[in-house]
Amino acid sequence: MTLRERIGAVYEGRRPDVVPYMLDLSHWYYHRNHQPWDLSRAYECPETALIDYHRRAGVGFYLPNLGSFFGIAYPPDVTATVRRSPDGNEITWRYDTPLGSIERTRRWYEQTYSWAVCGWGVKTEHDLEILGYALAHRAYTPRWDRYQAWVNAVGDLGVVYMLPGYSALGQLLHYWQGVEGTMFAAEDWPVTMHRVVDQINENNLALIDLIATSPAEVVLMGDNFSGDVQPPRFFDAWSRGYYVEAIRRLHAVGKRVAVHIDGRLRGALRMIRDVGADAADAVTPKPMGDLTPAQCREEAGPDFILSGGVSPNLWLPGARVEDFRRAVLDWLELRRQGPRLIANAGDQVPPGAVEDRIAIMRDLVERHGRY
Numbered sequence: 001m002t003l004r005e006r007i008g009a010v011y012e013g014r015r016p017d018v019v020p021y022m023l024d025l026s027h028w029y030y031h032r033n034h035q036p037w038d039l040s041r042a043y044e045c046p047e048t049a050l051i052d053y054h055r056r057a058g059v060g061f062y063l064p065n066l067g068s069f070f071g072i073a074y075p076p077d078v079t080a081t082v083r084r085s086p087d088g089n090e091i092t093w094r095y096d097t098p099l100g101s102i103e104r105t106r107r108w109y110e111q112t113y114s115w116a117v118c119g120w121g122v123k124t125e126h127d128l129e130i131l132g133y134a135l136a137h138r139a140y141t142p143r144w145d146r147y148q149a150w151v152n153a154v155g156d157l158g159v160v161y162m163l164p165g166y167s168a169l170g171q172l173l174h175y176w177q178g179v180e181g182t183m184f185a186a187e188d189w190p191v192t193m194h195r196v197v198d199q200i201n202e203n204n205l206a207l208i209d210l211i212a213t214s215p216a217e218v219v220l221m222g223d224n225f226s227g228d229v230q231p232p233r234f235f236d237a238w239s240r241g242y243y244v245e246a247i248r249r250l251h252a253v254g255k256r257v258a259v260h261i262d263g264r265l266r267g268a269l270r271m272i273r274d275v276g277a278d279a280a281d282a283v284t285p286k287p288m289g290d291l292t293p294a295q296c297r298e299e300a301g302p303d304f305i306l307s308g309g310v311s312p313n314l315w316l317p318g319a320r321v322e323d324f325r326r327a328v329l330d331w332l333e334l335r336r337q338g339p340r341l342i343a344n345a346g347d348q349v350p351p352g353a354v355e356d357r358i359a360i361m362r363d364l365v366e367r368h369g370r371y
Contacts, residue, residue, distance in 0.1 A: 003060040010339055011305065014339065015339040018366060019343050019365055019369035021343045022062045022307075024063040025059065026050060028349040031351035037115075040084060043066045046150045051153050057358050058362050060157060061160070063220070069143050069162060071141040072140060073139045074134070077098050078133070088108075090106065093105075099126070100130050112351075122176045122185075123181070137203070144214055147160065148215060161218050162211055164207050164208060164221060168200035168204070171200060211255075212249055217256060218258055223260075225260065226262070230268070243259075247275060247277055257278050258277065258278060261280045279304070279305030280308070282346060284312070285346065286311065288346065293331045302338050306341055308346050309343055312346055314327050314357075315353035315357055328360075332369045335369060
């Protein structure tokens, strides 16, 4: 079977010949090749060099990290702008609306190869209302031609996931307010928070309806879930209704839905399974995660797809290769409980990872991942 056929079999509940092996190598690849990682623009064309590296390495491809598969437009009374600082090391996103203006800023740090937030945009209750107004008035247009170009470039190497972006809570937690600010806002401004969250998620559902008409087979949702940031009770109050409805609409037209869970797993795996998702992506077990592979399966149940398996620290030079191998084999043991399993990194292969470990994992999967 090809890598694409193996991934498809897992989503269909069939047993592939071998556990599928796929990785998000984007950040590692950019860092290794000293390529800029520019959050101020989306990639309209396939990243052929990155895809070709996956092909040479025998690694399945699934995540077009900065792919742009739909257009976003705003009404005349909302202006969305993005600007770079003169030195190129800061990016600022700004909304100007009839209610006022807000902006957020991220700064580039070469040492970690990441854009860290250095200025949150929502600091007051009124700022929150401005954000709600801006995001509630987005309109979407399909660019399935761009998506199909990625599919054509990837071919039998994998399945190209479609990414609709964050829910309302994800926008607040990761873009505009931060974890601390969002938690205080939920307590201090609950009426406004609920109104804004509902506004944004209602708009998000318009995008879900558009994606339902796309050629995508798998839709990847999620807010970088972690069981300590969005535990089940908090999730039920603020996000559960949106996820249930979005997944229902996508399932109604035959789409599969994966949800990105790259933090603490206890409570989160069951929580996401119970809203109807088909798969958990980026599952990170111990040592950086809080569950062993066997505990992940126990929490998720037999029919929920687990995609992940190797903690990010084990890819780095400071980790013994024996520990890396053991983690891969422990993950592959889950195949004995059924075919709902994909061998992947816990989130992504980190910058600075030892390149040889990509091939080591590939060979272990081919040798020990057979059904």
